[in-house]
Amino acid sequence: MNLSSRFAPSPTGYLHLGNARTALFAWLAARGADAAFILRMEDTDTERSRADYAQAIMADLYWLGLDWDEGPDVGGAHGPYRQMERQGIYADLFARLLAQGDAYPCYCRREELEAERQRQRAAGQAPRYGGHCRHLSAEQRAAREAAGQVPTLRFRIPDAGVLRVPDLVWGEREYALTEFGDFVIRRADGSPAFFFANAVDDALMGVGLVLRGEDHLSNTPRQILILRALQLAVPQYGHLPLILGDDGQPLSKRNGAGSLRELREKGFLPEAVCNYLARLGHYYAESALMDMVALARGFATSRISRAPARFDAAQLEHWQQQALQSLPAERLWTWLAPALRTSVPEDRRMAFVQAVRGNVLRPQEGEHWAAVCFGHFHGDAEARSALEETPPEFWAAAAQTLQTVAGDYGSWVKTLQAASGRKGKALFLPLRAALTGRVHGPELAALLPLMGMERALARLAAASPY
């Protein structure tokens, strides 16, 4: 079975999470089957399409960890991969459909079509093209052309029959062909209608599996009719439930849904985003973080859910935490470093990232811990009140025992416990508050050697109110 798959965005804005999940599923399906993955830019909406958006989309997909065997930047055997560069291909196909009688020019004006729809609605019928230009004679057409009327091209729906449309997510649906009116495949300006270019490009590019948003479900029967008329292969289709925003509406480039880039700029890791999205509407038995190979291996269209999914920030944070836990120390440093204002000595970087990795979700959160280890910080209110509740003798004992054990954390807390008679929270909370300015955070055992004896003693001294 041909499981080559594709992602076909319109370069009309930055990718949002809905687009990204659709791209990810299509990529996982291809890679899980060792099949090719293709990227195609659907830029026929010339008013909204922009070259810089196309660049940004590719950069965002690469950032996410997706790659493609064929696409606008890497070329391939079925190019070009920007639809505006494929006009000649569409022109040949339009000519073929015209010659076969499967398409015909329509001269109806916008107002006439609108009036027809209104009449149909008023009569309680579903609006569809009534077929006015279906049977124009050659002379009638010539007369309209001579009068300067520029036609659209309509696809001629077969007069009778049913069309079975299988779907990997929704199962098979049946349509009576009489439900459809003849539809426009080429606009008056010569540009191809979206679902025409989209369908023929999938077939011409050898795509065998089309996974896309549910917003395209209603296009599928018409696309199958076009492909059949052209004797092109019909791919398997699977329509993914759309991802909804907080307003309950599907995320869309048009309504300015939060973009993948925003998440990236906030410091979310691609591993986190992929693990989050892969499970949004797809079931994995594995609940731990998975790499792309494992995600691809575990992907199956039969595990796609039909329920609409909503963006859930808490889930994304969960995966961010998981991803940070397993990130190699070098990459963790690269992730953290740009947000640090306190300088971290080169030979301490790896120890520092290991110490803090469980306590940061954003790079900015690393700054406080850098200040704790290598600079100066301001304690927060909780930490200050923990200090106020602790008597001066404790701080004196803490400083003295720390010196006795030469900064060894394990010996220090044992000795201090014996000297102060405190244990558990009563012992650790004030120490943490004094040394880090917070009541939660990384292991003190890891922080203490990084901050060093001198800083630690100064903080213990400053902690005492007297």
Ligand SMILES: Nc1ncnc2c1ncn2[C@@H]1O[C@H](COP(=O)(O)OP(=O)(O)OP(=O)(O)O)[C@@H](O)[C@H]1O
């Ligand atoms: N909210 C969504 N959830 C899941 N997939 C989506 C969502 N919106 C779009 N998609 C899918 O993303 C792919 C790329 O679509 P497209 O580039 O047209 O994005 P779009 O957000 O619909 O843009 P526009 O707002 O310009 O229509 C398509 O397969 C589409 O079905």
Ligand SMILES: [Zn+2]
């Ligand atoms: Zn017409």
